[in-house]
Amino acid sequence: MLVAPAGYSVLLVRTSSAEALELVALDLARTIEESGQDVVVVDADLETHVISSRLGYDQRLGIRDILTGDASILQAAHPFGRTGIKIVPVGMSPLTPPDQKMRRAFSAVLRQSRALGRVIIDGGELGTTPSEFGLYAMVDEVVFLEAADDEQTSNVSVLVDLLRHRQIKAKAVFVERTTQTLAA
Numbered sequence: 642m643l644v645a646p647a648g649y650s651v652l653l654v655r656t657s658s659a660e661a662l663e664l665v666a667l668d669l670a671r672t673i674e675e676s677g678q679d680v681v682v683v684d685a686d687l688e689t690h691v692i693s694s695r696l697g698y699d700q701r702l703g704i705r706d707i708l709t710g711d712a713s714i715l716q717a718a719h720p721f722g723r724t725g726i727k728i729v730p731v732g733m734s735p736l737t738p739p740d741q742k743m744r745r746a747f748s749a750v751l752r753q754s755r756a757l758g759r760v761i762i763d764g765g766e767l768g769t770t771p772s773e774f775g776l777y778a779m780v781d782e783v784v785f786l787e788a789a790d791d792e793q794t795s796n797v798s799v800l801v802d803l804l805r806h807r808q809i810k811a812k813a814v815f816v817e818r819t820t821q822t823l824a825a
Contacts, residue, residue: 642669642673642759642761643672643673643676643678645759645781647678647679647755647758647759648755648756648758648759648760649755649759649760649781649782650751650754650755650759650760650761650762650779650780650781650782651759651760651761651762651780651781651782651783651784652685652762652764652776652777652780652782652783652784653665653666653669653761653762653763653764653784653786654764654765654766654767654783654784654785654786655765655766655767655785655786656766656767656785656786656787657766657767657787657788658766659788661788661789661816662786662787662788662816663691663695664691664692664695665786665816666682666692666761666762666763667682667692667726669761670682670721670726670761671724671726673758673759673761674724674725674726678758678759679725679727679757679758679759680725680726680727680758680759680760680761681718681726681727681728681729681754681757681758681759681760681761682721682726682727682728682729682761682762682763683704683729683750683751683754683760683761683762683763684698684703684704684728684729684730684731684763685704685731685762685763685764685765685776686731686763686764686765686766686769687704687705687731687736687765687769688765688766688769689765689766689769690730690731690765691763691765692728692730692731692763693728693730693731696721696728696730698719698728698730698731699730699731699733700733701717701719701730701732701733702716702717702730702732702733703717703729703730703731703732703733704717704729704730704731704732704750705731705732705733705734705735705736706732706733706734707729707732707746707750708732708734708736708743708746708747708750709734709735709736709737710746711734712732713753714729714750714753714754714757717729717730717732718754718757727757727758729750729754744775747775747776747779748775748779751779751780760780762776762780764776767785781810782810783810786816787816788816789816
């Protein structure tokens, strides 16, 4: 993402609930921001919303509020401490079942987020973000995160091949657990 054009978007999808994978989106955002580039992290993990919870952003406007029409991207993109990183938390509004209107709204969110810089979307764990949103096809790249020390083998390579067959840029990345902590 460091060499990608401004507005480039990536969807991160965890293949398991391994703790080593939970904050990869924030670590990547920090690396991009430290290189002097603008970056926005969208917490689209509507089930566990690890990023929003860890940062204490659970009670702030976010993606759910945008999808229901209760907020704009500018209202929901919150600065992260003294960094240049913007965070769009999961939000507070209850969601109705996904439909075409919501898919169009998510597409608009992504388009508007691109104006804020490179876009990292935390899509949560594989299978938890409804496919009806169409995120895989909307973003520039899909990255499946696997824990390097995960004893279970996944079939993510099959999924990567399926997405590539549909001309969606996708890959699997193995992440090793680190002891770094994220500081604002």
